[in-house]
Amino acid sequence: MKAGFVNIFGKPNAGKSTLLNALIGEKMAIVSPKVQTTRHRIKAFLTEPGYQIIFSDTPGIIEPKYKLHEKMMQAVRNSLEDADVAILLADINDDREEVDQLFSKLRLKVPGVFVLNKIDTVSPAKLKEALDWFSDKPYAREIVTLSALKGFDKHDFIEKILKYLPEGEPFYSEDDLTDLPTRFFVGEMIREKIFQFYEDEIPYHTTVLVQEYKEKDTLVKIAADIIVQRETQKAIILGGKGSGIKKLGTEARKDIEAFIGRKVFLELFVKVRPKWRDSEIFLREYGYK
Template structure:
């Protein structure tokens, strides 16, 4: 039996969350074309014949601008400390130099596989040059090309991961796919829909907190608060006559019902908490610990 922790690192929008979802076959990490979507460290388990891989998706590596960013980068730091293997994700469309600088700065103490993602978007010659570039780097043990979106190259990646995992018993039950609670995923789904429906600063200055999660005989009643920094942002989220919050609630509810496999009654409220991203008490209250 092989069992170990495989933690995923990379710059924003390299496709870390899409890759983890594709590897485990479940949508556990939210995705968006917008950068800095992932704020928490999210674990997902892949069980196969003779192995259990515990993947951790981490926030994209950035220079912190406020305390929320500092909490996000702390999640990256703790992931560095407990990894058996690192997956370093690169966007194949981008020049490798900036990713190389980030990866070298991680000062890894475990083996690393560079995963060149979005391989379907570049020509083979360019892909081969990127592979060779990373194979020459001291932190890179192997380089694998994949398309997380198209789900190609994943079997080869899993085989490569297994070469580096230690032998040992499974850490989690075979039927488990994550150690995160349902409330967390509900809040993340709502936040994902905010990224989908709103532009500019709204997604980045918004947090979601589930305040009620009650399983009744015919449905699950969920109440969530959407936290913003300014009254003007609250007005945008509500929309004229409440149309925007209604659209957000409808789209989020449908995905939450699919995720929970249950009918859901969803209530959303918008609250203003000025400068919450730089307030330690608010960050702790909203789950950024």
Template sequence: MKAGFVNIFGKPNAGKSTLLNALVGEKMAIVSSKVQTTRHRIKAFLNKPGEYQVIFSDTPGIIDPKYKLHQRMMAAVKSALEDADIALLIVDANDNFEECDAIFQSLKLSIPCLLVLNKIDAAANGKIAEAEAFFGQRPYYKKIVKIGALQKIHLDKLLNAILSLLPESAPFYDEDDLSDLPTKFFVAELIREKIYELFGDEIPYHTAVMVNEFKEKDTLVKIQADIIVQRETQKAIIIGDKGKMIRQIGTSARKDIEAFIGQKVFLELFVKVRPKWRDNEMQLNEYGYK
């Protein structure tokens, strides 16, 4: 039996969340084309009873912190560095390789690492060969694996490479579990994903979601959640003309939540203004950024 922690590191938008979802076969991390979508460390388990338990961790993209929220995000990266058995260093095939290299060098990893070259299906001409030449002499990884996470290209090769490095161990978690995070966490994330999908570049980064009520009834699950914003003008944008936008968020999120929990959902959303919440220690704790 093999079991261990396999943690995914890289720049924002390298495809970490897409890779996590593709590897475990479930939507465990929200995905957006916008950078810095992932704010938490999200663990997801890939189990083959009697053979292996791979505990994957998606981590926030590595950035220079500007707010206390960003500091909490980078603390999540640090915690993932501390317990990893294997690191997946993910690189967008079209990205700046020198910037990626600088990040990986700064991690000062002493564990086995795999360099994962992602988005090979969308790579510009010559970029794959350029990446192999650039990273070829780097000392911090055992093997380079070329994949397309969104299209699920070569994921079997990546999993085999992971299993070859995974230590022998008994499982750390129940083999029926998909994560150690509560359902309420994933509900809040699915609502937040819709805000990233429906609004421009500024609004999503000023919002948080807090699930206040999650009640399982005979025929459905009743969920009440607050969307937190920083200013009254943002509240008006989230609500929209005659409530159009918040209804759209609710309808879209409810469908995904129902698919995730396998039950009918009644979803009620409110918008609340909390000025400068991203720099408020108490509010960050309240919204789950610990």
């Protein structure tokens, strides 16, 4: 039996969340074409006869500009400390020097599986160039090429990881998919719709706090606060005559119902908390610990 922690690292928008979802076969992490969608470390468990892999999606590696960014980078550092294997994910279209500097600075103490993602977007010649360029890098114990979005040989990918995973008993029940509560995923699904429906700074100035999650006989009652920094942002979220918040709630409710398998009554409230991204008190309240 093999069991261990396999943590995914990379720049924002490299495709880490898409890869995690593909490996687990369930939507565990929200995705968006916009950068910096992932703010928390999200663990997801893949348990099969002979192994249990605890995958972790981590925030994209950035230079922190405010306290929220610092919390996100702390999640990355924590993931480096407990990893048995590191998946180093890079968009094949990214600058190779920047990718090399990023992963070299991690100073890995565990085997690294270097993954070139989005290979469906380049020519065979460009793919070969990238493979040749990264072939001698010390952090790349293995090099894998794939398209996390279009599909790949999951069995072959897992086999490459298992070579470096230690022997041991499972850490979690085979029925568990994650150690995070349902409320967390509810908040993330609401936040995903904000990334989908709003532009400019709105997604980055917004977070979601699930205040109520009550299971009743016929449905699940959920109440959540959408936190913004300014009154103007609140007005944008609400939309004319509440049209924005209504659309957001309708679409989020559909995803939540599909996720939990029950009918949902969802209430959303928009609240202004100036400079919440730089407030230790607010960040702790909103789950950024």
